[in-house]
Amino acid sequence: MLIHPWDAPLDDDEWQRWLATHDFGQLAVNGLPGHAPYIQPMHFVYDPKPGAHGEIIAHLARPNPLWQAVEADPHVLLSVVDDYAFVPGPWQSPADTPTEHGVPTSFYAAVQLRCTAHLVDDPAQKADLLNVQVGHFQPEGGSAPAAVGTAPYGPMLSGIRGLRLEVTEVRAKFKYGSHKQQDVQERTAAGLTERAGAHDTAAHAHHLRRRTSGPTRA
Template sequence: MYVPPAFAETDLTALHAFIAAHPFALLITADPAGGAPLATPLPLIVVPEEGANGTLYGHFAKPNPHGNAVFTAPSRAVFQGPDAYISPGWYPSKQAHGKAVPTWNYSVVDCVGQAEPITEPDAMRALLSQLTAKFEGHRAEPWSLSDAPESYIAAMLKGITAFKLPITAITGKRKLSQNRPAEDIDGVIAGLRGETDPKAYAVAEAMANRP
């Protein structure tokens, strides 16, 4: 991923927090048969303390051919936050010299690693429990694996391909107008807050709260 220095996010804790906040990734792996790369959108959880850069965990539906290919070559997991179109009309500097063009603001974390299979039933069950706990934990009555019949869960475990992916390289990019003058940044924040798209407002907040 191309990352100009102004947009680089290198703090590992911040990168892990971004993944935790935006867990729905696009996982990409080369096709062992030589075709186009395989890509699957799926939720992944990160365990920061496992490995030098953390470890990702997830699973495929068993019929998905990507579930076999993922163990044959390194994969790339791309986590994206909110994004928004940036109008040059929001730049006060445009009024002075007119030298402005449209662009796009966004945040993304790119992880690379070699997936390893998880086949032991207790480990697979633990993975599913972690996933459900993450996404159900905020509910007044969170669903858990124990809510379903044991025989049903056992059958479901046979229908997935579980894996872990130790992260060998992690790259973060926050393109939030850092290359613009302060007055242009303020203009973009105001412009985004005036849009009706919730993603635009989220980008404005990311810009306003950037360290």
């Protein structure tokens, strides 16, 4: 992923705050010899505390075909992308350029976490992982806790494997045109507001925040 200086996070807090509310991504695992990589969509919980870059907590079904690949090579990558929007060319044309000469682009936020995978098969540890995940995704409660030997979830623990992904490197990008001229940024902001598409509100918020928070650019 190419990251220009103007698209880089302002600090670690920026991508960590974003990741705390974007907890569904794609886990990429190196394929076995002669096989393509495995890509697994999954929910996860990010814990920023353990280690230098934090830890990802997740679980997957035991029959999942990626386990053999993870055991062969535990170096994996979790990719999270959201808050994206297509920006039409006319919004991007500078004041001294015909609008039809504007160059379309994409706005998006992306965080890529390189990790070392640690598999969790101990039943009690798997129950702990499940309880952390349910506490994150279902803070209102309503579900029985997972515990070994206790219904309803204890008997189901053998059907899953847990994942602790030790984050070793983080690459984050917030591509929202913060290096563009002021008139272009204003036109883009107005366009996102008027269009009001599915992701335009989130992209507009990033666009304004990066204009306010980031360094002054020509």
